Amino acid sequence: xxxxxxxREAINEALAQEMERDPRVIIMGEDNAGGAGSPGxxxxxGGVLGVTKGLYHRFPGRVLDTPISESAFIGAAIxxxxxxxxxxxxxxxxxxxxxxxxxxxNQAAKFRYMFGGRAITPVTVRTMYGAxxxxxxxxxxxxxxxxxxIPGLKVVLPSSPYEAKGLMIQSxxxxxxxxxxxxxxxxDTVGEVPEESYAIPFGEANIVxxxxxxxxxxxxxxxxxxxxxxxxxxxxxxxxxxxDPRTTSPLDADTILESVESTGRLVVVDExxxxxxxxxxxxxxxxxxxxxALRAPVRMVTAPHTPVPFSDALEDLYIPDPQRVANAVKSVxxxxx
Amino acid sequence: MPEIDxxxxxxxxxxxxxxxxxxxxxxxxxxxxxxxxxxxxxxGEEASATGVxxxxxxxxxxxxTHRGHGHCxxxxxxxxxxMAEIYGRGTGSCRGKGGSMHIADLTKGMLGANGIVxxxxxxxxxxxxxxxxxxxxxxxxxFFGDGASNQGTTLExxxxxxxxxxxxxxxxENNGYAEATSSSxxxxxxxxADRAAAFGMPGVIVDxxxxxxxxxxxxxxxxxxxxxxxxxxxxxxxxxxFGHFEGDQQTYRAGEVTxxxxxxDCLLRFRARVTERDLLTDKQLDAVDIxxxxxxxxxxxxxxxxxxxxxxxxxxxxxxxx
Numbered sequence: 001x002x003x004x005x006x007x008r009e010a011i012n013e014a015l016a017q018e019m020e021r022d023p024r025v026i027i028m029g030e031d032n033a034g035g036a037g038s039p040g041x042x043x044x045x046g047g048v049l050g051v052t053k054g055l056y057h058r059f060p061g062r063v064l065d066t067p068i069s070e071s072a073f074i075g076a077a078i079x080x081x082x083x084x085x086x087x088x089x090x091x092x093x094x095x096x097x098x099x100x101x102x103x104x105x106n107q108a109a110k111f112r113y114m115f116g117g118r119a120i121t122p123v124t125v126r127t128m129y130g131a132x133x134x135x136x137x138x139x140x141x142x143x144x145x146x147x148x149x150i151p152g153l154k155v156v157l158p159s160s161p162y163e164a165k166g167l168m169i170q171s172x173x174x175x176x177x178x179x180x181x182x183x184x185x186x187x188d189t190v191g192e193v194p195e196e197s198y199a200i201p202f203g204e205a206n207i208v209x210x211x212x213x214x215x216x217x218x219x220x221x222x223x224x225x226x227x228x229x230x231x232x233x234x235x236x237x238x239x240x241x242x243x244d245p246r247t248t249s250p251l252d253a254d255t256i257l258e259s260v261e262s263t264g265r266l267v268v269v270d271e272x273x274x275x276x277x278x279x280x281x282x283x284x285x286x287x288x289x290x291x292x293a294l295r296a297p298v299r300m301v302t303a304p305h306t307p308v309p310f311s312d313a314l315e316d317l318y319i320p321d322p323q324r325v326a327n328a329v330k331s332v333x334x335x336x337x
Numbered sequence: 338m339p340e341i342d343x344x345x346x347x348x349x350x351x352x353x354x355x356x357x358x359x360x361x362x363x364x365x366x367x368x369x370x371x372x373x374x375x376x377x378x379x380x381g382e383e384a385s386a387t388g389v390x391x392x393x394x395x396x397x398x399x400x401x402t403h404r405g406h407g408h409c410x411x412x413x414x415x416x417x418x419x420m421a422e423i424y425g426r427g428t429g430s431c432r433g434k435g436g437s438m439h440i441a442d443l444t445k446g447m448l449g450a451n452g453i454v455x456x457x458x459x460x461x462x463x464x465x466x467x468x469x470x471x472x473x474x475x476x477x478x479x480f481f482g483d484g485a486s487n488q489g490t491t492l493e494x495x496x497x498x499x500x501x502x503x504x505x506x507x508x509x510e511n512n513g514y515a516e517a518t519s520s521s522x523x524x525x526x527x528x529x530a531d532r533a534a535a536f537g538m539p540g541v542i543v544d545x546x547x548x549x550x551x552x553x554x555x556x557x558x559x560x561x562x563x564x565x566x567x568x569x570x571x572x573x574x575x576x577x578x579f580g581h582f583e584g585d586q587q588t589y590r591a592g593e594v595t596x597x598x599x600x601x602d603c604l605l606r607f608r609a610r611v612t613e614r615d616l617l618t619d620k621q622l623d624a625v626d627i628x629x630x631x632x633x634x635x636x637x638x639x640x641x642x643x644x645x646x647x648x649x650x651x652x653x654x655x656x657x658x659x
Binding site: 106112119 | 429442448449451463466471496653
């Protein structure tokens with residue numbers, strides 16, 4: 001029986017194994033130890049949701065608490081990366097990108113190009129995204145399309161504990177700046193994860209489920225949502241191919257296009273709001289590169305063009321669910337000209 | 338004031354003179370239309386970059402500003418490659434992809450001029466952190482202007498450097514204007530250095546027309562940082578000889594440039610001092626002048642005839658792997 005651990009534990013294990021392997025790996029962020037300068041425990045939290053718990057004592061001097069100064073410490077991680085370190089900085093919520101975005105998109109993302117290929121900036125920014133925790137408009141967004149838009153950044157969306165460990169190890173080893181987006185509703189999900197270290201390459205999609213009728217491309221937490229929908233639809237005689245691209249930048253266009261060439265039908269499931277998101281991106285890709293294969297219009301299942309609401313009565317409507325995905329799949333499967 | 342040896346003095350003069358000649362020449366060439374884009378010239382401020390960088394070596398990293406040519410030269414970036422970059426040539430420091438505002442050479446510890454006001458100080462917290470981990474006594478130096486002294490990034494970086502006790506030096510070059518807005522209006526306290534107290538670090542005010550004053554203050558701060566004594570904020574008060582960017586008519590100014598050129602020129606003051614005290618001779622300094630002018634002539638000639646970037650370079654160097 002293979003070992004099962006949580007998404008949170010998988011990320012923690014990846015960090016620990018890389019810190020063990022490479023002394024250049026350091027961690028920094030608000031409460032990443034938790035308790036700096038306080039009278040009680042000096043590693044009280046291990047990050048606000050406990051992802052870095054236990055690393056502070058295991059790796060003395062390499063887990064740094066920071067003031068609430070995202071520009072300063074995200075920038076510091078970037079600066080340290082240019083001097084040979086392999087920093088992993090935690091931007092607690094992706095929503096906080098607004099207070100430090102310059103350091104990410106004008107500095108880290110552009111150094112290599114602006115400096116004529118004569119810089120490497122191997123920094124990883126871990127950040128929590130997504131709705132579902134009743135955390136309201138400023139702590140719940142799925143802003144990864146904004147990072148995906150920026151040349152020079154790589155953007156990672158692990159959908160399971162297995163992906164989380166392998167993609168985190170790859171992020172740390174990668175020589176480019178990486179935005180590692182952790183869905184807050186996935187931290188307690190469990191799955192099979194090898195104990196040994198392994199890296200999952202970027203830009204290689206995972207075909208989560210094979211099927212010949214409709215291609216579903218889903219990102220991050222939406223992979224699980226799409227799988228549930230596909231399970232229901234199989235009972236109705238519709239076989240879905242569910243693709244998890246794993247990274248939005250680079251994007252594995254080939255796997256998506258090959259699948260659509262075979263199914264002729266595409267549904268994209270993206271928790272981000274609908275304008276200029278991954279769903280529009282993938283639909284544009286398919287419209288441009290596989291138009292001849294399409295046997296039905298493409299469909300996008302996304303959040304609405306609104307901020308994330310607080311009340312569960314509204315937030316549950318905001319998040320794409322298996323029923324909405326199933327409805328979209330049925331509409332393309334049964335589409336007639 | 339500590340003694341400075343003859344070689345260091347001559348090197349310092351060469352550095353300041355190179356920056357001045359480089360900037361005066363870019364000013365002339367820009368007017369001919371040969372140089373694309375924006376350029377922000379450092380002429381008048383040479384004693385600051387030189388007084389600080391004379392203390393630095395390969396362990397150390399600096400971050401600069403949009404007015405970055407002087408810092409680049411002072412940290413040892415190749416002058417001909419810089420000129421080629423400003424001309425947008427494939428032989429430039431950044432192969433024509435960066436331009437004046439992004440000249441960098443990480444192999445020299447020069448983390449880039451920076452088009453974002455306040456972009457550098459957070460980065461320098463990181464290079465200082467890396468230097469601390471390396472344990473070889475390296476420091477990080479952030480140059481920024483009076484404009485950046487009002488940016489949150491700078492204030493956050495000052496706090497973080499103090500909280501983490503980093504080997505960092507923050508050099509605020511107060512040239513009196515953020516673009517066209519006077520620092521006497523935009524900086525709410527009397528001096529930028531006064532802000533050091535808020536971050537628990539020493540704050541020092543230095544006459545930026547006096548190489549020796551900058552050299553002494555920077556030497557103390559850098560030495561303290563190397564020995565684990567934490568960060569320092571140095572405010573260097575000086576004047577830029579040209580506008581915010583080339584083409585700026587400077588109608589917001591009132592004659593202080595003429596006064597500075599005639600009375601406060603750091604090069605003239607340096608020459609007067611070293612010759613009066615028999616530290617260097619006019620003959621030695623004149624020889625440097627000739628050597629520097631020849632270098633700048635050669636840099637311009639080479640830049641003008643250098644190849645433009647290859648069209649195939651458009652999409653390269655975005656990632657290491659993708």
